[in-house]
Amino acid sequence: MSDWELEVRPRKSARYAYGVAVLCVLVFLVLGVLLRTTATGVYFRLVDQLAMIGIGMMLAGGVLLLARPRLRVSREGVRVRNAFGERHVDWDLVEGLSFPDGAAWARIELPDDEYIPVMAIQSNDREHAVSAVQSFRRLAEKYAPANNAS
Incomplete structure (x- = not known):
């Protein structure tokens, strides 16, 4: 893919x-x-x-x-690779991407108050992180319109 x-x-x-x-x-x-x-x-x-x-x-x-973390987004879903593992999440499970106050990195919100940390989007990257979050949210609206992509 x-x-x-x-x-x-x-x-x-x-x-x-x-x-x-x-x-x-x-x-x-x-x-x-x-x-x-x-x-x-x-x-x-x-x-x-x-x-x-x-x-x-x-x-x-x-x-x-x-240096290994990566976030990839496609029509099929989201693939998150952190330091020790990689996980694919279909759009029907993605409830949004959040960046809690004081957090070092973003996280993908899942049902039942679960989440996946996204070490690829880090607060110390500032504008790059803001741009990545905005791009992710645009794609979430495109592929998962029924979910709240905040």
């Missing part, structure tokens, strides 16, 4: 995540290289150096999960 009418990703947090991931790799790479050359009183082997670099790579991978 490639006919997405709206695709949103976070901007600021993704940039920070990429920067922190690069920093983690560089710091642990330098630590791994210097592990054998500095006099610490302990004998480190090549495997210890590689393990140090591997730890940096794993930390960077964990940080990059924050």
Whole structure:
């Protein structure tokens, strides 16, 4: 399915995540290289150096999960991908998109007071987040006119 009418990703947090991931790799790479050359009183082997670099790579991978969120909207429904999972919601279940006061990200309202957090629309993205919410609400009115798309 490639006919997405709206695709949103976070901007600021993704940039920070990429920067922190690069920093983690560089710091642990330098630590791994210097592990054998500095006099610490302990004998480190090549495997210890590689393990140090591997730890940096794993930390960077964990940080990059924050760059993963995405919201996609099409005629069939809404697909929300957050840091650890992805979920598709048909339009007949979507009651709207809200951005509660003080919340870090938006959420899709579902029946029975349930909701799905949408980490792709974050408050720190300011105008980008406002534009994404407005675009989502226009599409919700188009595809789910019976639901309240507030």
